[in-house]
Amino acid sequence: MTVSVDSSAVLAHLDPDQIAADLAALVGLAPVDGTVGEVAASHWCADRLTELGAEVDHWELDLPTLRQETEFPGIEVERTEAWGTVGIVPGESGGVPALALSGHLDVVPPGDSALWADDPFTVRERDGRWHGRGVCDMLGGVAAVLGAVHALRTSGIRLARPLAVHTVIGEEDGGLGAYATLRRGHTADACVIAEPTAGHVVTDNAGSLTFRLVVRGRAAHGSMRTSGISALDGLDVAREVLRELEAQRNTGVGERFAHLLLPFPISIGTVHAGDWASTVPDVCVAEGRFGVRPGEPVAAAQATLRAALDEAGRGDLWLRDHPIEVSFPGGTFAPGRLPDDHPLLDVVQDAAAGAGAPRPRATGAPYGSDLRLYAAAGVPTVQYGPGDIANAHAVNEYVEIDEVVRCARAYVLTALRLCG
Structure with a gap:
């Protein structure tokens, strides 16, 4: 990207110290999904966007x-209160924003705080990195977006078309915030989500479903194990089915997903069985994650899992009469993608290069995100943001400071290119 005089002047107003302050404020609110911190982060963003001169819509x-x-x-956590927050930086022509910069405010719990080098909700700077829960996923990206808006405002430049900033909640457990924001009518000609993308531009997301398996057995005293039927034996059957199904579903993955070892994984995350050590368990409940392939309807993915387990059950004497119960609680992440040959990809790649990063390549990501909600609403969307998903949800989570600042520069250049 050739940087014009105007864009250079705007970039000169980018303030890393202000980005650091915004990030520290957001992390310090401990905006874990479903907590008062998540609500507080929405209110904080409404105030911050107002300070930055945006027209703010803040609603319960x-x-x-x-x-x-x-x-x-x-959703996968209980909420009694949640807020939406959108800021619109005005443009001279008005109308639908040419660009939305989107980021989620919610973070996952830190786990055992004793394993962290510092308080998870206090940002620490070490070795050119910011550390703290959510700095990578994805409050660093939100701070970069706010930094870009700050630079646009303090430079005094007037955009030709509006720029929207969507700060949403509930992404980690389903996408409630983005869904509600789009449902309220906040749209744009294009969207960039500031998720961590490890220097790439993500154009395609796989989907994911949370599944629950209930496996029945027959209880018996542990000393008479053979007179009972352990529900765990049925789980073993299910696990073998899942392994075979996973292998089948990860063939012919396509160019954007070819760099991934396992683009569409199937995994079991929790298992609960039995209530007494010397009793054969008569019920086992397992919950996990089912990867959805690009272009695959959610209903078809659900039917595939049900059919595979039904087929396995017909070959087992016990499961034939006591089939595994399958349900899909919690978040539903459909796959999503940027339309082929859409110019947004080139714009963001040019902006990243103009900001000083290597020109990013287009890739697919194995996880679900808000991209699919924007895409389903007809908003062409990519992800480009600071950090690497490998550091997300981790102990001592971190993001490279220089990467956050470069992304803020890229957001400025993207806004100037699309908003005029």
């Missing part, structure tokens, strides 16, 4: 109504 989400809608993406 009608959770009971949203939950009843057929397209509701699901």
